[in-house]
Amino acid sequence: MNQLLFFEDIDEKEIRRLVxxxxxxxxxxxxxxxxxxxxxxxxxxxxxS
Known part of the structure; x- marks a missing residue:
């Protein structure tokens, strides 16, 4: 499954911070x-204002 190498690893902490x-x-x-x-x-x- 080399196809998924296009994407970087998902950083859960970063995703939570952004959400x-x-x-x-x-x-x-x-x-x-x-x-x-x-x-x-x-x-x-x-x-x-």
């Missing part, structure tokens, strides 16, 4: 979006 990083980014964007929706519904303004 956690991306999930944190997603959560931050989600919370930001929800806050903006709440402010728009309440007629508020963006004071911390």
């Amino acid at each position: 956690v990083k991306e999930l944190k980014n997603y959560k931050a964007l989600y919370v930001r979006m929800k806050n903006q929706e709440e402010q728009a519904r309440a007629g508020g303004h963006r004071s911390f």
